[in-house]
Each structure stands twice: as C-alpha cells, then as structure tokens.
Amino acid sequence: MWDHVLQALHDSMGRVAARVAQILPGVLAFIVALIIFFILAWIFAAIVRWLLTALKFDQRVGRGSGSLSEISPAHTPTILASRVVFWAFVLVGVVVGLSAFEASSAEPGLAAYVLNYVPRIVGAAILLFVGTVLARFLSRSVLVTGVNLNLHYARLLSTGVKWMVLVLTAAMVLDHLAIAGAIVDLAFGILFGGIVFALALAVGLGSRDLVSRSLERETIRGPEDQHDEPRLRHF
C-alpha cells in the first residue's frame, strides 16, 4: 500500500519534473530570443538614428512639405523613425521567442494563447484610437467638401462616414480581440449590408423623383451654364 503511494508520488513528481524540463528550454529560448532582439533593436535603432542624423533627415523632411507641419509631431522624424525600428525589432523578438516557446512546450495552447493575447489588446487599443481620430477627421473632411459641392445631405453624409468608420473600427477591434468572432462578422455584415441597402432604397425609391429631377436639371442647364459661366469669374 505504502509502496503504491510512494510510487504514485514518484510518478507524479516525475511527470511534473518532465513537464518542467519540457517547458524550461522554451522559457529559456524565449528569454534568449528576447535579449538578442533587444540588443539587435538597440543596435539597429542607433544605426538608423546615426544614418538619418548624418543625412540631415529632419531638415529635409521639414523642408519637404507643408503636410507635416500641420500635424507637428512631438518628436523629430529621426527619433520617431529610430523608435519605430526599435520597437519593430522588439516585437519580432517577442514573436520569435513565443514561437520558440511554443515549439518546445508540450502544451502550445494555453501559454501561447495567453501570451498571444497581450499584443492583441495593444493592437486593439491602437485600432480604436486611430479609428476614432480618423472618424472625426474624415467626417469633417466629408462635411466641408460636401458643403462646398453644394450637397444638401452633406451633414448626413458626414455622419454616415463617421459611423461607418466607427462601426468598422468596432468590428475590427472585436475581431482583433477574437471576441465572439462569428457573431461580429455576421452582425457587421448585416449592419453594413443594411446601410447600403437602405441607401439604395432611399435613392432608388424615396428620392427617385428628386434624383431624376436633379439629373434633368443638370442636362438642361448644361449648355446654358457654359454660357453663363464666364460672367462670374472668381479669379
């Protein structure tokens, strides 16, 4: 009886030891990969920084166009570039480390899943941020352009664009987080399809008269416009 207990204990200890022995190289590999890539990242970032400084990249970019001055980033382009390089390498290091870990561990599922989830959350957060900023910018752009094109539904259009981007962002975020995958796909499909369908219906049925009238007006007014135009010259 006691022998059996001992045997069982022995076996379980052996199993655990085996498990640990199985996982340990993976963890080590993970750490080694991370360290190596950290060093690589540091080196490459330094090289990039040195290169860009030598090329006077900042001055060139600053001189190049006006579009940059509009955003006016908090860091110089050189620092930005070298930072991007650095974190890209670190990210690659994490991925390499993870795959090494996964390859050597007996249970690829859980550990990898948990570890994989962290970048997803980060990615989702970035998506959400970019999405909301983009939604605001685009909706305003559409609004301004729409109004300047004399579109009476400019506001509608801009709100539509805003929500479209937001819905798209939300779907992407959820999809990225792999939360309720199928439902999100389905719901997004239905919602998006619905919007398009509704628009089609609205234009096709509801505003049929309006659309045709405006089209008619365009064709009728065409030649007259040509005649009318030179009288009012903005420049």
Place this chain on the structure above:
Amino acid sequence: MAEIELPAELLNKIEKTGPVDLVIGVTGPAAPSELCSRARNSLRDISAKTIVAYAGTTHADSLPCVDTPIQLASFPMPSSNSGAFWLDISTAQRSVLALAERWGARACMVTHNDLAALEPETLRLLVEPVLQSQADLMMPIYVQGKYEGLISKCLLAPFSRALYGRRVRFPLSFDFCAGAAVFKKLTDAGSRAHGVAPLLWPANEVAIRGGKMGQAPVAVHHAVRTDHNDLTAILTEFAGSLFQEAEADAAHWQRVRGSEVVTRFGKSSFAKEDSAAQIDPKPMVESFVLGSRNLEEVWRLVLPPAITLELKRLSRLDADNFRMPDTLWARIVYDFALAHRMRRVSRTHVLGALTPLYLGWVASYTQEVASATSEEADRRIVQLAAAFEEQKPYFVSRWRWPERVS
C-alpha cells in the same frame, strides 16, 4: 526650398551673350515660333537687348529669332507634382527672376504662357517704367468687368493692402515686371518662410523689403477657367498661402498703418463694362445657407460668438435681401487667418470652411452692384478694401492676444 538650379548649357549661353537689358520669361511651355513672332511684334517700341525665355524643351537654338535683337532661351520647368494651380506658376516665376539675375538684366518681365500679355501696349506699360527706373516693380491691373477676378478683389487685394500698406489691385498676377534691384528679394522670398515652398507674392515682398512700386491697367484677358468645383481648391491655395505669409511677416505688418497709393502708369480708367446680364445670387446664397447649417462645428472653432450669431441671422434672410456687411466679411477673413495660424483645427478644414462664406459675400456683392456701372462697382471694391483697413486693429489685437474673444 531648393536652390534654383540652371543647367550648364544655359549658363554657357548666359556667358556667351553677356549682359542684357530685358528678360521676358514665360512661365510655362510655349511654341518657340509663335513666341518669337509675338515677342518681335510686341517689342517693336522698346529698344532693348532682350532674351525671351520659356519653360520646357531645350531646343531653343534651333529656331533663332532672325533680324531682331531678341534671343530665345529655354529653362527647365520645375516640377512640383503638387497638383496645385498656382505653385507651378510661382516656381516658374522665381526661376525666371533667377535667370534674369544671372543674365545681369535690368528688368525682368514674367508672363503667362497663353502669351496674351505679349502685346506692344501691355509691354510698354509694364516694362518701360522699370527700364526707366521709375519703378522697381510693375504690377498689372487687369481690365475686368465687375463680376471678374472676385477672389483678388474681395480677399487677396484688400487683405494684402491692409496688411502691407500698399494699394495693389492684383497682388497675385500672371504678369509683372521687376527691376534688378528686387530680383534677389523676390527669389529669396521662398527661403524666408521655412518649410513649405510658398507662392510668390511679388508686391507684398517688395512692400516689406523696400522698393518703388507701380501699377498699370492692362487689357489682358487670361483664359483661366474656375468652375465651381475648383473654387474651394483655388481659394484654399491662395488664402492658405496668403495666411502663411502673414504669419511669417507678423513683425512687419503689425507696424504698418494705413496704406499708400501705388503710382499708376497709363490711362486712369480700367473698368470694363459687362453685358447687362444679371447674376442670379440664389445658388450662392443657398451655398452659404447650406454652409451655415452644416459647418457650424468648424465655424464655431474659428469665429468668435458675435460673428457666428451674425451669420445665423444672415442665413435666415431670403436671397433678394441677402447682404453681408463689409465689416463682417473683413473680420471673418481675419478670423480665418488667425485660425490658420493657431492650428486648433486642421488647416484644410479651416480653409475649406471659408468657401460658403466667400460665396455669401459674392452673392451680397453681385446684388449690390447689379445695376451699377463698372466704375461704381470698382468704388464698391475700394470701399471694401477700406473696411479691411479699418478692421485691421481687430486683427492685430486678436493676433497678439488670441484668447481674448468677444
């Protein structure tokens, strides 16, 4: 901005010819044969050793202008790929001026590549005062009807006049003639405002850096189409550049008070009578109302509450009674210039949101001058410019203490 570089071939030619009196530069590609005949015809009253330069292909020497003191030269057309309307013209104008400087010319005339300005009378009016040292810069006053050149008349000219203190009618023109004294000032202008390669505002530049200025009415009609879609793009480009210049020159224009009359050469009347046809203000008023209904979120960030309120009131008027006071329009332009500087909203959005307001003013103007002669309409424009000048303290005070909004 990159230095203006000239190809070795051209430099050799400059070396060979030696100093000349006049360089006429066409700011775009032109057919050499036509250019030659037009130039010969238009230069018949001016005895000056002349180089006619045009942008584009480098086969200039194959078609020399025989029997004339005129020589042809071509310079490389700078490519900007910006898609902007005026930027290419400005860049070409700068190249021409740099060329004239290299050539040791006494005067340099730049002109549009439709060659409409290559007429004896136009050239006489613009070039002679410079060659005779009566002016360092001759700007044209295009003879136009009351419904033409409205961006210049109601925005560019009054804003420039109020800020830089010179009553120049067309601060941004296809054609002008500069004297040797201001070549450097004009070609340097690009490097001053660091960052973006800006448009060249010859009159404003000379107003800041000193120089005698003159203007002359010329009956030149450049065929530039500005249909409605382009309006926002053009307005954005011009107003954006003008506002940017204002930001760079803040130390100068804040000390300028009043404005000087610019010496006029040639005949004094330059208004052209239009056909009697009326302009229908309705579409423009509709654009304005549409804007006021939809763009409030942008306008609110740009304009102080009092003006936003006033615009709301205007949007309730029907088209026939629609009038935008000059004071209001001047303040709006100043507030937009300020918003452009402050960057609280994206600059493209700020400039885009100006179009409906501009159309509002145009609608108001067209109705006011509907039954007026061109002469009277011109007085109306002068009155607007005076309003800009009167409102300048408003601009200065808001520029200095932006947060003090009433």
Place this chain on the structure above:
Amino acid sequence: MSLDKIIAAGAPAKKKKPGSASDPLWYKDAILYELHVKAFADSNNDGIGDFKGLISKVDYIVSLGVTCIWLLPFFPSPLRDDGYDIADYMDVHPSYGTLDDFKEFLSVAHDRGLQVMIELVVNHTSDQHPWFQAARNAPPGSPERDFYVWSDTDQRYKDARIIFTDTERSNWTWDPVAQAYFWHRFFSHQPDLNFDNPRVLEEVLKVLRFWLDMGVDALRLDAVPYLVERDGTNCENLAETHEAIKTIRAALDAEYEGRMILAEANQVPANVRPYFGDADECHMAFHFPLMPRIYMALSQEDRQPITDIMAQTPEIPAPCQWGLFLRNHDELTLEMVTGDERDYMYLAYSADPRMRINVGIRRRLAPLMENSRARIELLNSLLFSFPGTPILYYGDEIGMGDNIYLGDRNGVRTPMQWSSDRNAGFSRVNPARLYSPVIMDAVWGYEAINVEAQDSDPSSLLNWMRNLIALRKLFKVFGRGTLRFLDPSNCKILAYLRELGDEQVLCVANLSRVWQPVQLDLKGFEGLIPVEMLGYVEFPAIGNDYYPLTIGPYGFLWLELQTPKRVEDYEE
C-alpha cells in the same frame, strides 16, 4: 607664449565657422530661457533629468517663444556646487546622458530655430579635476603645479572679500598633499586656475573651441571678475583679467561667426562696463544690481531705486547688450546694494531667516510676489521692456514655487512641474529617488501649478507669458532701442520711452497696489497717437498739454506712439 601665438595655435582655418543664427547680433533680440538639465525632464527614470528628457521638451520651449536655451553646467563633476565644480570640461555628466545626447539636443534645438548657450566655468575647477590632482602631486615650480594658485601662507591677497560667507572663512585652504595653501574665491573644493600661466589660457581656449566647433552658439563666462589675483588689490576686475578675456574674445572672433560670450560679473554697473571693452571683450553682461532694485521699488511703491540704478548705468558699445533677469538659479543677490537697502530687502522679502543665504534671498519669483498674478505680470512687463535681453528662469513662466527647507540654493532648483501626475510628470521613478523632492504643498504644489493645467487654461500665467514674449519679439525697439525715463510728479509711476528709428514705445507702470493718476510730459510727440500694444487700442492723441493717464493696481501700459493715419483718399 605670446597672446598672438596662443590665438594662432588653434586657428588654421580661414573660413569662419558660422553659428545657428543668421543675424550676428541675434543676442540683442533674443529671449533666453535658463534651465538645468537635471531639473527639466527625466527620460530614463533614474530621478535625474537628462538630455533625452530635455529633447522631448524642446517643443514646449519653442511654444513658449523664447529663442535661446541657456544650460547650467552639465559637465562631469562631483556636484558639490551644483555642477560649477567641473572635473572634465569636455564631456557630459553621465547622469545627464552622453556627449552624443548633447549633440542630438543641439541639432534638435537648432532645427527648431533655437540657439544654445552653455557655461564656460574657467575661474576654478573641481578639486577632483585631473589638473588639480596633477598639480597637488607635482613639485612646486613645475608646470603642472603652476595650473593653480599656491602659497605657503594664507596671508596673501588679504584684501579680497569672501563671497560664500556662510560656508567659507578664508580664500586659502591648506592642501596636505601639496603641503601648501591653494587659492579659491568660492568653495574650498573649487581651486582657482592660475591665469598668470599662459598654458591655462591655452587649455581654456581648447575647451572653448571644443564646444564652439560642435555648434554651441554662446558661452556664459562664470565668475569672470576673479580670474587674476594681485596683492594690494581686492582681486576683482583687474587689468590682467581683462587681458585674459580679450584673448578669449579674439580667439572667438578669429574663428567663429555669430557666437556670443556673456560675462557673469556681479558688480556695480560702472565696474561691469569694462567687461564690454571696446566691443572687444564680452558681447553681453548681466545687469546684476537692477534686479534687487526692481523688487525694492515694488515694495516701496517708489520708482526711485530703479531710476537711480539706471542713471548709474553707463553707455555700452553698440554691439553689446545687457542681460536682464528677475530671478535665476542663484540667490537674489544683495551684494550690490547698500546696507540699509539690504536690511530693507530682508525685511520685505524674507520674513523667514531660512529664506536667506550668503548675501541674498533664495526664493523664486512667484513666492517673492506672494503669488500675486498682477505683481508677477508687472515685473515681467518691466523685464521685457527694459533695454537688454531678458532671461527667463525655468518654472517662472508658470509661477512655480520654491522649497526653503532644502539646503544651499536647491530650493529654487526643484524638478519642473509638468503635470499633476506622479513626480509632477518629471519622472516615473519612486519619489524617494528624485534628485530633489518636487514641491507638494497646497499652494505651490505640482497639483496646483503645472504646465499641463496652464496649457489648457487660456488665461493662465503660462499663456500670458507666451503672448507677452510674442509681442516683445514683434518690436526690435525693446532689444535695441534707447531708454529715457520720464519724470512725472507721481513717484509711484514708472514711465519711460524706448526709441529706435521710427519705433517709439512708451511704457508706464504703476508700482503701487492702488489706482494712480499721472500727468506725462510728452513734449516733442505732439500729434502722435498712443496705441496700447497688448490689445491694439488707440488712445487719445498727444496734445500740447500734459498727457493724463490713470493706471490700475500694479497695472502697466505699453503704448506704441504712431503717426496718425493720413486722410483717406479714394481717388482710385
């Protein structure tokens, strides 16, 4: 070696090396921002600010509108005098980063159109400097030994005063290794270099070239009156000292363009005047005595202290400029005021004896003004409208407080207050590891006073400062114009005219806490229209009579005198 040879030794280049500013007189229109790398921003979270942190805040400095950054010493040092005890002139203290970090900072600053001034502390070194270690171990009379000032007795140069009266008893300290006394005008761990030795000057020029070659635009010459010692004198402002400065300037002019040196000479104006030479010594010098007198005038509600000191201020050569400041990293020094005035200042501005140090008051601007926004604005308006280049001490633009419970002058050198986050957003480190505690009390704490909060508040002191700086930069007259005091009968009103060409600015300040009327004698300006510069409001035209004004408590007016507009002609 003769002076010429010293200069020629390192000057083979024919083409002069330009600075970052295009105007050679850039310092006349400059606005300096004085900061300590240690105290500004910490990027690596070790509790000490560094160059990478500073780089991340350059945008803030640009947004302030200042044009030149003045960095306090950042060189390797045992840090027993906040970096003014330098152990290596040609490197960066490891806590602040590396030399490459400095170069990066320099290029970032230049890209943003900022000039950079650093310190050239050559009167003395740290006792840890290799030169001193070599000197104390070398036999007397050897070249190494001769780098410093040695003596067998502590009775030489008896007439030289002791500057750090709180800590030092003598200017001589016995060195047991060298078996001799060495000379020091400041702390006993800061031996003075021996400028009678040409090799010292040679080494100083090497240091100068090292930094100027890198692109530094300006150098502040620290403690410049004390370079040379002679028996029977007070060892300040000696002719030999001026010779040394002339040599430094000649070396600068020979090889560089658009650079500037600024003299720190805490002396009465008449004694500072020689430091400009005939425009062949320093480009700039601090106007030390003005600062305490501005405070005194405010406290006494009387303009006389200011007009007196300005009357004693001699003319300076055209390319030269005074450096003006309200507060800096040192104490508000009272060395250059009379005994009575000093007692008055102590009573008025340092109720707690802890607020005093040496011969001065160790407090920041806002606490000195009892956090009164009106008085802070008034003093800044004087700073920005007096003839000279204004210098802003970091933190004063947001009205930061001080900590009088920290030793020495560390109370005014606490971390910059960026936000209400941990450690005022200065660093993410454990608060205990900070080089100095952040200020935390209810009135001055970082939760109440910080950049983030003031940035979002349009009527904050920070935004007010930005506007005032922008306004000053519009008018060259402030940096380059002449000054003339008016003499109204109400002595609580300080009124003066600044003129440069056709730019005429009339400044009127009310030094008292209540409304004051004043009648200004503006003869010669009849017909001109005063335009208030901040709001661009036209005042009534100047007539033949006295010009009456009424000014609110601690109020000030900047009036641009403009010629009236011509009658409009609409002939067009």
